[in-house]
Amino acid sequence: MNDNIQPFTPGGAPAARADVEQLKAYSAPLEGRRNMLRLDFNENTIGPSPLVAQALRGFSTEEIAVYPEYDGLREAVVRNLMEGGCRERLNPDQVGLFNGADAAIHAVFQAYGDAGDCVLTTAPTFGYYTPCARTQGMTIEAIPYEGETFAFPLAAIQEALTRLSPRLLLICNPNNPTGTRLAPEQIIAMAASAPDTLLVVDELYAAFTGDSVLPLVDFAETPNLLVLQSLSKTAGLAALRIGFAVGHAAVIDRVGRVTGPYDVNSVAVAAAFAALADQSYVDAYVAEVLRARDWTVEALQQAGVRHHCDGGNYLLIWPRKPVAEVDAALRGEGILIRSMAGKPLIDGCFRVSIGTTSQMQRFMEAYLRLDP
Structure with missing residues (x-):
């Protein structure tokens, strides 16, 4: 049972269905993301058409x-x-x-x-x-x-x-x-x-x-x-x-x-x-992300950083320091990533979304400085 859920007691709030009482809801840290380089939720990083x-x-x-x-x-x-x-x-x-x-x-x-x-x-x-x-x-x-x-x-x-x-x-x-x-x-x-x-x-x-x-x-x-x-x-x-x-x-x-x-x-x-x-706008954005992904992979390879990249506008990185420490340090630089702590097979890494080439250059400069 979710530790944050209080058991139903007489006079308290009505209990939900048993399946809901035992549920740990999906959560995502959405607060405090404005004016940051958002590389945590795989969003479009430049805005719509x-x-x-x-x-x-x-x-x-x-x-x-x-x-x-x-x-x-x-x-x-x-x-x-x-x-x-x-x-x-x-x-x-x-x-x-x-x-x-x-x-x-x-x-x-x-x-x-x-x-x-x-x-x-x-x-x-x-x-x-x-x-x-x-x-x-x-x-x-x-x-x-x-x-x-x-x-x-x-x-x-x-x-x-x-x-x-x-x-x-x-x-x-x-x-x-x-x-x-x-x-x-x-x-x-x-x-x-x-x-x-x-x-x-x-x-x-x-x-x-x-x-x-x-x-x-x-x-x-x-x-x-x-x-x-x-x-x-x-x-x-x-x-x-x-x-x-x-x-x-x-x-x-x-x-x-x-x-x-x-x-x-x-x-x-x-x-x-x-x-x-305006599908041409979307197509141009996707093409830029793919260019930026190739650039990022090459930069990670040259730096000897363990990573995994296959499909999507994101990749996985295994930092040398603890993920929580890297996450906090990057946030201090105004850059958001997503820790994969606790996930099967990939605990200990983080996911970084791919933005534009200039955005990924900013990420790589900060990451290699903070996790040398």
């Missing part, structure tokens, strides 16, 4: 006073995906809108997870999957990544699919925090081999690898595959919380049934339209 700022400046008081309207937004998402190479001719009813990808993940568990059901995933991976599963009373089977390169445990996952027949299989691709990548063809084949399992592929970082399943998948043939994306990591809309689920219309319908009618606010809708209309 100027079209987004223009749309928000033009937001009227009337629009604030009425409930959100979503006319045309699903169609805009479909156009963006089709222009990005999506194989299937998607329909708007195959796109779900959510208050960030986190809300989509939560809705998937609410719609498809029941007490005693099994969720299969990997370890380490995005920490929000666990509280969502435990809130529903689900059991969790987390297969560890393999070796020093954190290879995807494909054989072990396939064996567990057969043995456990899990209700849900969650694959973060590329994985946060290890960057591990799995080929889209393998994901689609895995879904086809387990038709009673909903395979959710979390693609929030796929733009940095080109590993999306959408250019290959046919949801009529693989209706148990659901793809999650967002506009936080690439388009710079993290504060506004706008995410998408793409899949078979029947799955989108079921997941949508457990969400509120106005969960996505009007400001996020306006920003999403503007961001989707």
Whole structure:
């Protein structure tokens, strides 16, 4: 039980469900990040397209006073995906809108997870999957990544699919925090081999690898595959919380049934339209991040610093000093990183997001000075 939870006593606050009483909520240190070099949460580090700022400046008081309207937004998402190479001719009813990808993940568990059901995933991976599963009373089977390169445990996952027949299989691709990548063809084949399992592929970082399943998948043939994306990591809309689920219309319908009618606010809708209309801005930002990632890896190699980099706009570094000491020292320099303390396989390292080349030069100068 979470040590911070006080047991229910007569006359005190009512106890929550047993699964919630025993839950340790997913937490992220969000305070005190303004005016810092934000290399801790894998956000866009330069901000969104100027079209987004223009749309928000033009937001009227009337629009604030009425409930959100979503006319045309699903169609805009479909156009963006089709222009990005999506194989299937998607329909708007195959796109779900959510208050960030986190809300989509939560809705998937609410719609498809029941007490005693099994969720299969990997370890380490995005920490929000666990509280969502435990809130529903689900059991969790987390297969560890393999070796020093954190290879995807494909054989072990396939064996567990057969043995456990899990209700849900969650694959973060590329994985946060290890960057591990799995080929889209393998994901689609895995879904086809387990038709009673909903395979959710979390693609929030796929733009940095080109590993999306959408250019290959046919949801009529693989209706148990659901793809999650967002506009936080690439388009710079993290504060506004706008995410998408793409899949078979029947799955989108079921997941949508457990969400509120106005969960996505009007400001996020306006920003999403503007961001989707300026894909060239996103593409240029992604290209700069990839250049900066290459520069950072080369600098780490030259300095003899142990690190791991595969996919995504982040990499792992094992400092010589204790992680907490390095974290505090960098914060003192105005630079934020994310400690991986306590995570399986990677305890003792930290994750650093990749920004622009100039931002990474600032990070490397400070890091090599503070952890020589």
